[in-house]
Amino acid sequence: MESKNLTQTINPFYLLASLALGTIGAAAFNALRKASTDTTRHVFEESMSAAASAPQSPKKPTKKQNINKLMAKNANENELVKELKNLEDITCEIERVSNLAYDLKLQVLPLNVNPMLGNSNYRSVFGGEGFLPETAFVNHDCYILQHPNFGPNDLLSRTKRWLRSGPRKHLLFSPDEVKAGIVVVGGLLPGLNVIIRELTMCLFYNYKVQNIYGAKYGYNGIYNNDWIKLDPKLVKTIHHQGGCFLGTARSKFDGEMIVDELAKQGINQLYLIGGLGCMKSAEYLHTIIKERNLKISIVVIPKSIENEIPIIDKSFGFETAIEEAQNPLKAAYQETHSKRYSVGIVRLWGAHTGFLALNASLAFRSVNICLVPEFEFDLLGEKGLLQYVYQRLQHKGTCIIVVAEGAASSLRDCKINDKGRDASGNVKQGDIGQFLKNAILEFTREKGLNAEVKYIDPQYMVRAGKANSLDSKLCSQLAQNSIHASMAGFTGFAVGHVSNKTCMIPLNEMNSGDYANRITPSNISWQRLLAGTGQPSFLNNEQDI
Secondary structure, eight states, X not given: OXXXXXXXXHHHHHHHHHHHHHHHHHHHHXXXXXXXXXXXXXXXXXXXXXXXXXXXXXXXXXXXXXXXXXXXXXXXXXXXXXXXXXXXXXXXXXXXXXXXXXXXXXXXXXXXXXXXXXXXXXXXXXXXXXXXXXXXXXOTTOEEESOOOOOTTOOGGGSOEEEEOSOXXXXXXXXXXXXXEEEEOSSOOTTHHXXXXXXXXXXXXXXXXXXXXXXXXXXXXXXXXXXXXXXXXXXXXXXXXXXXTTOOOOOOXXXXXXXXXXXXXXXXXXXXXXOHXXXXXXXXXXXXXXXXTOOOEEEEEEXXXXXXXXXXXXXXXXXXXXHHTHHHHHHHHHHHTTSSSEEEEEEESOSSOOHHHHXXXXXXXXXXXXXXTTSOBOSSSTTSXXXXXXXXXXXXXXXXXXXXXXXXXXXXXXXXXXXXXXXXXXXXXXXXXXXXXXXXXXXXXXXXXXXXXXXXXXXXXXXXSOXXXXXXXXXXXXXXXXXXXHHTTBOSEEEEEETTEEEEEEHHHXXXXXXXXXXXXXXXXXXXXXXXXXXXXXXXXXXXX
């Protein structure tokens, strides 16, 4: 059979050769054909003989081969299968997000149609389902570029591509099997209640999930089995309040115990709301869950009042914090401009980065000095901070200083002692605001200037309020998109806005340390601030640096 097929393939070329080369050329070509046929038959017979005599030891398929093979049964009709196969393709440049289909090595994905799928874009029913047209669902090859702006020396191939978030037409989870858990860890931030409410509302109305629970006081609620069942009636108005409806806490982290409790309680979707430490613990939880072969998806909605979360545009609650910081700045302004030789100091959040101090200063427009952790400064010396404040008081009579709490670590010629560590292990830095107040008073008195210093520390007022309109909208988008992804089986990722588009970012990327979010000298907002305040570097040996 093999020889016959090969002969049939070569015969047309043989006829052409006969016409073009004549009898001698055709004879030579025929001899070559015969030799090729004999060789092919000989090799084929040898390989068949070897295969028959060799022991049967089938090659173990790779993960990619296994996924492509086992899920091919419903690949033509299941959009989720198409998306997963596309992400596994060697030519796909989208950063891969883990999915329970991979982690559990599922042979065939269930064909769970999204309850929100409708026949048109006209909403003819009430109750949160059956109103989205097919065009509203995310296509299986959608991604968001990390850097949308490109210059002459930039290459598109060098920028990251994050998987686009949004509703999927087909789901891995069936709504009736979902038992969702919501946990808030770390400190307060405007918008926490908006997210808790929106998670509950979207799960209940859009996906018809009935079992939704919130853990009281962070991980402690998991350890102590202290859960509260959430429903729309309970959370209906909590977004009008500040603080956290479920309570939050900084506590120890025991990954094995947390997974034990999740499995014991039947929680199969975990929504964590927390900062950098939360994302690291969530990645560890995902590893344990994967090792135990459990069907539990884990999603992080990142938060940080100082906006230090890498990769994403900004944390929810950050805009509200900027807005809330304006009131103490107004108070400092009124105090300093009501008396001669008066200094106002306002300390804001920012242990590692000064984005809140920077943006609050830009919004207020009347700040004279802004100190952030990213840039070192000298307190003493001819070009130091104290000398600059003294000279400004002589010429202008007033000075308003905004300082991030972490600027204490940026003092080059003085040291402010830390106050130990909190329950999560974070360093509690000394009070830079009080330190500056005492230093300015002492320095000006030595110069014969009877100055006054008003120190305002509004940190807890800034973070305890309810979210403003902009942050409320952002919180709703983050909550909804985290559910869309989790229902499709995606896990081990954080949801956030990149280039103003919602996407899924793998936790290993978030925790890699390659995307530290810090103010740099070239930061356009920092340059705007320097142009507005006219402040120098406060470095005595700037020319040597």
